[in-house]
Amino acid sequence: MTTKQILVVDDEIGIRELLAEILFDEGYQVHLAESAEQARVYRNAREPDLVLLDIWMPVTDGVELLKEWAEQELLTMPVVMMSGHGTIETAVEATRIGAVDFLEKPISLQKLLSTVARAINIEVAHLVEAPKETQKNLTVEIAGVEKQYALPLDMPLRQARDYFDAIYFQYHLQKEDENISRMAEKIGVERTHLYRKLKQLGIKLTKRAVPDSH
Structure with missing residues (x-):
């Protein structure tokens, strides 16, 4: 089975390293970006299986990056937003753009792993005709x-x-x-x-x- 690739985008080094350690121990291949610019470079080069994207980042925040990917038709992987100061309006906006879930900081181990496992296996369900x-x-x-x-x-x-x-x-x-x-x-x-x-x-x-x- 191919190892799932997860891109973690967060400007806080402590958060990046903690998530990377936990996810690596669970068997995921983890890539780190400390800014939207680094995330852009990574996404332009390859498509991860999942992105964990912080909302509040300097210069370009997570919601703006999400919009950018959607407009450029690069939002082809599940994205889970992360924030310690999230509001329902922000969560709704991110979901409308294309995010599949929302993690509130501080993130518990159980919540992180269950959300990642669910999001990384999401398939868009289309209506099909029954025989x-x-x-x-x-x-x-x-x-x-x-x-x-x-x-x-x-x-x-x-x-x-x-x-x-x-x-x-x-x-x-x-x-x-x-x-x-x-x-x-x-x-x-x-x-x-x-x-x-x-x-x-x-x-x-x-x-x-x-x-x-x-």
Whole structure:
């Protein structure tokens, strides 16, 4: 099995060295960058399997670097943001741009390892058609309009779960007219988790969703 490559981007040497030591002991190959500029050089040369990216850095912060990679179509690997002073607005913005998770400093060992393991194996789930001979239809009414969805009962469990999740979130997204705050409250999840799930499922908002100011 190929060793997974992780790029750690943080301007604090103590954080870089600590994360590198922990991740190396877990069998990962770790590369370090103390600034956005060093991270750019690394990313232009190769694609890591995961990036741990600090938000608050001098000159260019982590969110700006994330935007830059997204605009240049270089955001092809999972990125986990890190911060000791993160806000929900910052987390939502980073998730909207393309980050897959958020770690709050000080980072516990268990949280670090579980987040890295989950993020490094993330696959964007796309809707797929179930084989016609095994399809069962689900009829859902949204705003007075009936829509039919195929239920893939003979798919492997993980694939079927992703398919159902996409239908579920698309249903509530349309029902709440893409109001993320209202939808999050209705289905009982945090907004940051909701943005992350929509991103994971490849569901794009047709309207620009703006987080509440309060």
